Amino acid sequence: MTDNASPLRRDLAEQITARVLDGRCPATVRVNEVRLAAELGVSRTPLREALVELTDRGLLVAEPRRGFRVPPLDPAEARQLYPLVGELEALALRWSPPQALHGVTDRLERLNDDMRAALDTGGDLAALDDAWHALLLSACANDHLMRLIAQTKPLVKRYDVLYFGGRERAEQSLAEHRRIVAAIRDEDLGEAARWLTRNWVNGAEHLGEQP
Structure with a gap:
């Protein structure tokens, strides 16, 4: 398996992961993509790619027409x-x-x-x-x-x-x-x-x- 993620997407995924782990992106709360994109200084396209990647890893969940959220602790x-x-x-x-x-x-x-x-x-x-x-x-x-x-x-x-x-x-x-x-x-x-x-x-x- 090779890592085909772009450097920007990898960096965004790491920054979002840090926010999940320290509570800046709290559990059960929907990720505000507009605000997060502004905080990270990127457009929503690479941000969404990073969010999808973290969903594939299980750190986030995607909900139809509602975006992404951090799952509750289980x-x-x-x-x-x-x-x-x-x-x-x-x-x-x-x-x-x-x-x-x-x-x-x-x-x-x-x-x-x-x-x-x-x-x-x-x-x-x-x-x-x-x-x-x-x-x-x-x-x-x-x-x-x-x-x-x-x-x-x-x-x-x-x-x-x-x-x-x-x-x-x-x-x-x-x-x-x-x-x-x-x-x-x-x-x-x-x-x-x-x-x-x-x-x-x-x-x-x-x-x-x-x-």
């Missing part, structure tokens, strides 16, 4: 998406050269320490977790797989407020991160991949607790 959807992303990331981990993975273990541990500190200080756990997973997969050379992960991750990101709402789950996630790093150092990518999948599956099980 924990049932999240419980399907989290394990899916876990399997995709585990596959990407297996595609990563072991030597390259060994080269990032120290930084992975430091990021985990940063997450532990943020848990105590009220820092942005979601952003640090994103950075941790991005670093973990940074050695994967399968561009098609990484593109698929990048397209699926925003669907999961909408649920971060539920996922990171409980301290117990955050502590559990940090422990799972440590097991992944330990398995990489032991040169057991199968074990690391199993813990990575479990990290996502366990996250889905805690959705909605202690919001």
Whole structure:
């Protein structure tokens, strides 16, 4: 599969995605295409192309004669998406050269320490977790797989407020991160991949607790 999107459409899709994830385009509210086009400084044609692309990815829904809107949060959807992303990331981990993975273990541990500190200080756990997973997969050379992960991750990101709402789950996630790093150092990518999948599956099980 190749990415045939124009640079403008890709950029618009990224900007709209950011608005969905930070709440500027709230759930269930119809997207005001005229206002959004003015905010982004583009005509409605490339904007609509980007909206259609995000609809194909599942981040938006299209309604006949009513335009586009952000779908409501649905924990049932999240419980399907989290394990899916876990399997995709585990596959990407297996595609990563072991030597390259060994080269990032120290930084992975430091990021985990940063997450532990943020848990105590009220820092942005979601952003640090994103950075941790991005670093973990940074050695994967399968561009098609990484593109698929990048397209699926925003669907999961909408649920971060539920996922990171409980301290117990955050502590559990940090422990799972440590097991992944330990398995990489032991040169057991199968074990690391199993813990990575479990990290996502366990996250889905805690959705909605202690919001």
